[in-house]
Amino acid sequence: MFRFVNKLNHINSSLLINNGIRYYSSKCLVVAEHDNKDLLSSTLNTITAANKLGSDVLLLVAGNNCKSVVDKATKIKGVKTVFHADHPLLEHGLAETLSPVVVGLKERQQLTHIFTPATNFGKNFIPRVAALLDVGAVSDITSIKSDDTFTHPIYAGNAIATVKSEDAVKIGTIRTTAFEKAPVEGGSAAVEQLDWIAPLVDQAASSTNIKWEGSQVIKSERPELTGARVVVSGGRGMKSGENFKMLEELADTMGGAVGASRAAVDSGFVSNDLQVGQTGKVVAPELYIAVGISGAIQHLAGMKDSKVIVAINKDAEAPIFQVADVGLVGDLFKVVPELTEAIKKAK
Amino acid sequence: MTSLTETRYIVKNLYKQLLYLGRISFLGVENVRNKAKPQFMANAHLTDLNEINQCIERTRYVIKEVEAMHRFHKYRTLKKAYDPEFQKINDQFDIEKFTLYNNNNNSNNNNNSKQ
Numbered sequence: 373m374f375r376f377v378n379k380l381n382h383i384n385s386s387l388l389i390n391n392g393i394r395y396y397s398s399k400c401l402v403v404a405e406h407d408n409k410d411l412l413s414s415t416l417n418t419i420t421a422a423n424k425l426g427s428d429v430l431l432l433v434a435g436n437n438c439k440s441v442v443d444k445a446t447k448i449k450g451v452k453t454v455f456h457a458d459h460p461l462l463e464h465g466l467a468e469t470l471s472p473v474v475v476g477l478k479e480r481q482q483l484t485h486i487f488t489p490a491t492n493f494g495k496n497f498i499p500r501v502a503a504l505l506d507v508g509a510v511s512d513i514t515s516i517k518s519d520d521t522f523t524h525p526i527y528a529g530n531a532i533a534t535v536k537s538e539d540a541v542k543i544g545t546i547r548t549t550a551f552e553k554a555p556v557e558g559g560s561a562a563v564e565q566l567d568w569i570a571p572l573v574d575q576a577a578s579s580t581n582i583k584w585e586g587s588q589v590i591k592s593e594r595p596e597l598t599g600a601r602v603v604v605s606g607g608r609g610m611k612s613g614e615n616f617k618m619l620e621e622l623a624d625t626m627g628g629a630v631g632a633s634r635a636a637v638d639s640g641f642v643s644n645d646l647q648v649g650q651t652g653k654v655v656a657p658e659l660y661i662a663v664g665i666s667g668a669i670q671h672l673a674g675m676k677d678s679k680v681i682v683a684i685n686k687d688a689e690a691p692i693f694q695v696a697d698v699g700l701v702g703d704l705f706k707v708v709p710e711l712t713e714a715i716k717k718a719k
Numbered sequence: 720m721t722s723l724t725e726t727r728y729i730v731k732n733l734y735k736q737l738l739y740l741g742r743i744s745f746l747g748v749e750n751v752r753n754k755a756k757p758q759f760m761a762n763a764h765l766t767d768l769n770e771i772n773q774c775i776e777r778t779r780y781v782i783k784e785v786e787a788m789h790r791f792h793k794y795r796t797l798k799k800a801y802d803p804e805f806q807k808i809n810d811q812f813d814i815e816k817f818t819l820y821n822n823n824n825n826s827n828n829n830n831n832s833k834q
Contacts, residue, residue, distance in 0.1 A: 530787065669787040669791065672788075672791050673791075676791060676795065679805055679808040679812075691784075694745070694746075694792065695788070695795060697812070
């Protein structure tokens with residue numbers, strides 16, 4: 373693997389100087405991803421990453437009527453303070469309304485780091501925060517070397533870049549699969565209400581003229597794709613969206629999630645939130661079953677950290693077999709139901 | 720790529736590159752030669768520059784794919800060799816039974832992988 377160090381900026385701030393007072397301790401803000409009822413597990417991974425800095429970990433829960441989230445957040449091990457920002461316009465985590473809150477908090481708390489999960493939520497608002505603070509953002513952090521040096525994948529994961537940020541405040545999104553989940557019990561964080569946010573949010577909403585129209589959420593009983601222990605993915609070989617039922621059944625018997633390759637998504641078999649790969653989600657399950665996927669490198673980049681890779685494909689020449697730990701050459705329409713039956717029987 | 724002699728050298732060079740990749744990667748030089756040689760020979764008679772250029776472009780693409788696959792393979796091999804957690808799960812994964820380690824809720828998958 374290549375390795376290089378980028379100098380992002382030239383402001384020297386190994387210690388933060390503010391109003392003549394030197395702050396030797398660092399403060400890391402984690403912006404929590406939640407659905408106003410529950411904390412999403414990606415936040416827990418991010419808290420682990422933040423704790424690796426050895427700094428105080430502060431958690432921002434910004435939402436609407438999200439008291440229950442705050443209660444749960446205070447119990448997470450390793451969190452010092454939970455900031456509770458409640459405003460109707462913060463309900464959906466819009467970048468336009470959330471960013472001024474984060475920026476405002478940075479100014480009041482002398483933050484040294486701002487982290488958030490590298491999910492659609494985080495990727496949405498972090499660039500805006502970075503621009504408002506006029507600093508660089510490090511995306512998809514996979515490990516933390518020191519309080520200003522991070523590694524992250526570049527060129528679709530073919531190389532790992534070690535970057536050093538010399539900005540006053542280090543901003544980054546955390547690749548959730550690279551860090552363990554923080555324990556949800558055993559912490560006792562203080563809660564702080566943020567009362568000053570209302571005018572900021574209102575002003576941001578009116579100046580950007582943004583409003584929430586609605587969303588289409590696909591409800592699923594299955595575990596989240598990025599956090600599942602088992603992922604069953606289908607590709608072009610599935611022939612149609614109907615046939616994905618087969619995979620869903622297989623996934624359900626193993627308590628896993630269903631994914632898809634770009635070929636399957638582009639052919640309209642399934643919706644694009646299932647896409648695994650360079651442009652889709654990055655997964656790292658313990659068992660990854662690739663069904664009818666030939667193994668384009670862009671897809672492999674999204675699942676290379678899977679512990680065990682099982683491939684089912686009728687073409688013995690498919691590249692996926694070169695990287696799979698277990699390969700099965702056969703007609704998936706016959707093999708997958710057999711596999712499902714066998715698992716059910718074994719239970 | 721203007722003349723036939725010129726393309727001739729380019730093609731030879733590409734073939735060499737493929738063999739080199741075979742040698743350094745897990746694919747093996749024999750394996751690559753067995754696959755690549757018939758395909759190269761099948762197009763040996765081409766004299767139209769456009770067609771030749773198309774073939775050259777495709778070969779370049781394939782070389783990139785092989786390179787990427789090589790890197791991917793290397794990444795996983797190193798992970799399996801040095802990452803303790805990776806090792807643990809891979810060692811405890813039962814191919815016959817499809818069982819993951821410390822499995823309480825998922826996977827007991829019977830031997831479909833025998834085939």
